[in-house]
């Protein structure tokens with residue numbers, strides 16, 4: 001039976017890009033289904049009922065969720081081409097450690113830098129740069145993270161590089177000056193067709209970030225008015241019935257919060 005492979009994804013997702021790079025590296029044909037995360041399809045809800053997130057790889061009608069898990073699955077199923085995972089158990093454990101580090105640290109820190117101002121912004125920017133410096137140290141003088149061949153950790157990190165321009169612009173720093181070796185690695189990876197054909201143009205991502213920023217600023221302003229009214233009512237000791245509605249700002253954070261979509265989605269600030 002021929003393999004039937006479907007990918008539920010959104011073009012902008014770093015996690016989805018991991019899967020697209022992995023499939024391209026292995027030369028797997030698949031049916032790409034772009035998802036609207038504000039209006040999740042019944043297929044997505046059915047295929048990932050636990051997290052309800054993309055990416056989901058559906059292989060012969062069976063779903064596989066979580067990008068790093070999907071990349072490992074692809075490596076095991078389409079094992080005819082060079083493996084993504086190191087053969088040494090210790091090296092595999094190290095690669096998984098760093099992928100977990102990337103997942104826990106980069107997006108959360110970037111979001112904090114993006115949404116803060118002044119000293120707080122500067123502190124998060126320092127933190128973001130230090131995360132990339134730690135990854136640069138892990139790369140050392142190697143060609144790729146696992147040595148001579150493009151592998152698991154390269155696939156997990158390279159999608160973030162198309163966001164570097166946005167990080168740099170919002171943080172007013174340059175990755176080239178801060179992490180020159182990591183940038184050489186980015187250029188090396190970008191020479192691979194699987195990477196260059198998958199990662200979107202950084203200007204498109206910058207445009208998305210700019211538009212989202214404008215939306216957040218205007219929505220937060222709207223929320224401030226609500227808060228102001230609640231403070232005045234409480235100062236005056238007026239009891240009232242509060243009917244919170246889930247507003248666009250909360251929808252935004254719910255749909256972009258990679259680590260915990262529950263936080264901020266149910267409570268009115």
Ligand SMILES: N[C@@H](CCC(=O)N[C@@H](CS)C(=O)NCC(=O)O)C(=O)O
Pocket residue numbers: 013014015037052053054055065066067068103254255256257258259261
């Ligand atoms: N840990 C997951 C993260 C996936 C994720 O955060 N996907 C986001 C898009 S980039 C999503 O589907 N968000 C929808 C939601 O949170 O409801 C992975 O590695 O696959």
